[in-house]
Amino acid sequence: MDKLSEILQQKFGHTSFREGQKEIIEQVIAGKDVVAILPTGMGKSLLYQLPAYFMKGAVVIVSPLLSLMQDQVEQLKMFGEKRVVAINSFLTYEQKEMVMSNLAMYKFIFTSPEMLQNKRFNCALSSISIAYIVADEAHCISQWGYDFRPDYLRISNWLDAFPEANVLALTATATQKVVDDIKGTLHMSNPFEFIHSLDRPTIAYEVQKADSQKEKEAWIMGRITTTNGPGILYTQSRKKAEYYAYELEKKGVKVAFYHAKLEQEDRVLVQQQFQQGDLDWICATNAFGMGIHKDNIRQIIHDHIPTSIASYMQEVGRAARDGKQSIASLIYTNSDVEQAFYVAMKDFPDETDIHAAFQSEEYQILLPETTFRILSYWKEILSEQETIALFHDIKKRKWLEIQKLFTLFQSELCIREQILNTFDEQLTTKPKNCCFNCSLDLQQLLTKREYQNLENIELNWFNRINELLRP
Known part of the structure; x- marks a missing residue:
């Protein structure tokens, strides 16, 4: 047994590597910059955890979500690693000072993109040895990505203080444009x-078209109340997430809602209940999913057109991590495409905002927080006209992305094949249950739910789902 496999078994309890893991880990240990794109559930965290035991110094992991950060910290502690810390808003001032003063004690240091601007933190980092740096969920670096985080762009200047440290960028989905952005922003030199x-x-993959929002809601309620989970229902608004959860709860479904406005304690509780099987369904915005280690998710449902193919694949990829059959269903109306564009652009400044922000700092402060952060970054490096041109280009590209996804769902061609083609990949083998346009045995895929109170389920919903299940 080689040394890598020995540590894999001793520290993480695995007897073999998954595809690509060993090659990536070897490159990190060799000091190479690495871009690794692996689907959800393919063991991305191991890629930065295992090399640490072969290298001197600490590993700094920049992660965009507090919940994801905490989950990864707990995961390492479960493996017996005590030299791990997350430096974020969860810590009090006193706790942060204690950690900063003893930073050399830690092997794994998790932090947020925003924390990279903290002078006290950077001073503490400069006093210790750093083995390598990890950009987790690296698609957030790119304005062409589906979950753009402007503070992540500042990592580019921050990296200048650590020229000797190689960088590992991890994400589940990224187009070539996003990959190019990642490599440029992270100053990668001939990366693996x-x-x-x-x-x-x-x-x-299943796609259904509804003639109205009312019909869409009836289909969703029917599907969830008559078939088994566990599952995630993705919707675009917090109000909708709460509405679906309340209505499903009335029907006897073990369900909760999740969105960014929940208190952190409530978010952690919902995640834990879902992971432990106390909840069968989560009704959520795209705030839910990263860092959720639940292998047996059988259904993902979208009640909208996502803002890009990449975001869609990230969300449906949370199903079937155990390798068993699952289904991703999407139901839409024609009006959903305009709503998708509104959601994609709502945090980006328009021309009026840009002009006013360049003229007045007071105006910029009045903008929504994300819009403020986006403008704050670009004002530092672009002129007013260059900023207007940039967001005109972003707006155009976002619209094209949404139209492309909308066209894909309307097409009669293989959904799987079209998705892969978007990422310059060819489909070599179609599975038995491929997509709604090829072959899809819903009766086999969807296990009927057992009812204790059948009378509580409205008959028209029950009939609708049974028509779909009929061979």
């Missing part, structure tokens, strides 16, 4: 790239 196939053969 590993891009795993995006195809998940055990996830079948």
Whole structure:
């Protein structure tokens, strides 16, 4: 047994590597910059955890979500690693000072993009040895990505203080444009790239068109109340997430809602209940999913057109992590495409905002927080006209992305094949349950839910789902 496999078994309890893991880990240990794109559930965290035991110094992991950060900290502690800390808003001032004063004690240091601007933190980092730096969920670096975080762009200047540290960028989905952005922002020099196939053969794709919002809601309620989970229902608004959860709870479904406005304690509780099987369904915005380690998710449902193919694949990829058959269903109306564009652009400044912000700092402060952060970054490096031109280009590209996804769902061609083509990948083998346009045995895919109170389920919903299940 080689040393890598020995540590894999001793520290993490695995007897073999998954595809690509060993090659990526070897490159990190060799001091190479690495871009690794692996689908959800393919063991991305191991890629930065294992190399640490072969290298001197600490590993700094920049992670965009507090919940994801905490989950990864707890995961390492479960493996027996005590030299791990997350430096974020969860810590009090006194706790942060204690950690900063003893930073050399830690092997794994998790932090947020925003924390990279903290002078006290950077001073503490400069006093210790750093083995390598990890950009987790690295698609957030790119304005062309689906979850753009402007503070992540500042990592570019921050990296200048650590020229000797190699960088590992991790994400589940990224187009070539996003990959190029990642490499440029992270100052990568001839990086090793590993891009795993995006195809998940055990996830079948279903698309349904509804004539109205009312019909859409009836279909969703029928599907969830008559078939088994566990599952996630993705919707675009907090109000909708709460509405679905309340209505489903009335029907006897073990369900909760999740969105960014929940208190942190409530978010952690919902995540834990879902992971432990106390909840069968989560009704959520796109705030839910990163860092959720639940292997047996059988259904993902979207009640809208996502803002990009990449975001869609990130969310449906949370199903079937155990390798068993699952289904990703999407139901839409024609009006959903305009709503998707509104959601995609709502945090980006328009021309009026840009002009006013360049003229007045007071005006900029009045903008929503995300818009303020975006403008704050670009004002530092672009002129007013250059900033207007940039966001005109972003707006155009976002619209094209949404139209492309909308066209894909309306097409009669293979959904799986079209998705893979978007990422310059060819489909070599179609699974038995491929997609709604090829072959899809809903009766086999969807296990009927057992009812204790059948009378509580409205008959028209029950009939609708049974018509779909009929062979």
